[in-house]
Amino acid sequence: MKLIVGLGNPGTNYIDSRHNIGFVVVKALAKAYRIDFKKDSGAFSLSCKAKAKDKDIILAMPFTFMNLSGSAVKVLLKKYKIELNDLLVVCDDVDLEFGRIKIRAKGTSGGQRGLKSIIGSLESQEFCRLRVGIGRPHGSSGTAEYVLSRFNKEEKRQLKDIVEKASDCCEAWVGKGITESMNIFNTRSKNNE
Numbered sequence: 001m002k003l004i005v006g007l008g009n010p011g012t013n014y015i016d017s018r019h020n021i022g023f024v025v026v027k028a029l030a031k032a033y034r035i036d037f038k039k040d041s042g043a044f045s046l047s048c049k050a051k052a053k054d055k056d057i058i059l060a061m062p063f064t065f066m067n068l069s070g071s072a073v074k075v076l077l078k079k080y081k082i083e084l085n086d087l088l089v090v091c092d093d094v095d096l097e098f099g100r101i102k103i104r105a106k107g108t109s110g111g112q113r114g115l116k117s118i119i120g121s122l123e124s125q126e127f128c129r130l131r132v133g134i135g136r137p138h139g140s141s142g143t144a145e146y147v148l149s150r151f152n153k154e155e156k157r158q159l160k161d162i163v164e165k166a167s168d169c170c171e172a173w174v175g176k177g178i179t180e181s182m183n184i185f186n187t188r189s190k191n192n193e
Contacts, residue, residue, distance in 0.1 A: 002057040002174050003082045004029065005045075005073055007091040007114035009148075010063040018134040019066060019147040022090040022114075024159075025132065025166045026059045032167065037061065043079055044072040053175030058082075069114040070121025077122075087127040088173050090166065091115060094143060096133025098155060099162045102186050103130045103169055105178045128178050132166050 006026030014020050030037060030048055037046035040060065047060040058080055062072030077087065088103075091114050096102060106126045109116035119125050137146035151159060165185070172181040 001080060001082055002052075002055055002086045002088070003060065003076060003080065004057060004088045004090065004170055004174075005060045005062065005069075005076065007066055007069050007089060008061065009065050010061075014148065016150045017148050018151060019092055021092045021132045021134060021163075021166075023061050024163055025090045025130075025170065026061055028163050028167050029170060030059050035059075040076070040079075043075045045076060047076070052171055055174055057174055066114040067117055070117035070119070073118050074121045084122065084124060084127045088170060089115065089118060089127065089129045090170065091129065091131060092134045092147060093131035094134055094136050094147065096131055096135075098133055098135035099158055100133040101130060101162070101166050101169055102133075103128065103173065103178065103181050105182070128173065130166060130169055130173070132162065 004026060006022035008014065008020030008023035033050040033052065035048045035050050037048050040047040044064045045060045045062045047058055050057050050059065060076055062069045064072045091112055093110065093112060095110060105128055107129070108125060109119055115129060134147065137143060169181055169185045172184055
């Protein structure tokens with residue numbers, strides 16, 4: 001069984017914020033599989049089960065807030081008896097230009113507080129993560145303010161394609177594994193060079 005966790009913050013104040021791109025991606029996957037999220041008792045999450053590429057998967061969105069994501073992920077792994085190498089975390093990344101995605105087999109948090117919480121709770125960096133680029137703030141706004149802001153009109157126009165690409169990457173990870181997913185999705189497109 002595979003577990004794909006999208007990171008974000010619960011509540012209407014955070015809907016459509018840059019920080020919630022992980023939620024957006026797993027919601028898109030659930031919609032494609034025609035399944036609905038339900039409260040996952042004891043796991044501090046909304047989750048749903050699906051079948052993709054002949055494999056059972058669980059999609060989850062912790063409602064612990066970004067900075068406490070680790071406690072939910074730890075419970076999900078234990079509850080469903082999932083190994084670390086069968087975990088994929090989807091999150092935003094200010095260090096990637098807007099729209100670029102990057103999947104990795106392991107690594108540090110890179111300053112992303114949800115990943116930092118998960119690494120702390122699991123006491124390991126040995127899990128896959130898919131980072132979705134939201135770019136850096138322009139002008140005087142700070143990073144915290146920026147990640148909690150909503151996408152602008154031009155970004156919203158591009159969002160559907162970005163979410164589709166990230167969803168395709170999640171499905172490739174389920175069906176083909178991390179190495180092939182990295183080979184396919186970590187290359188820069190000509191538009192990003």
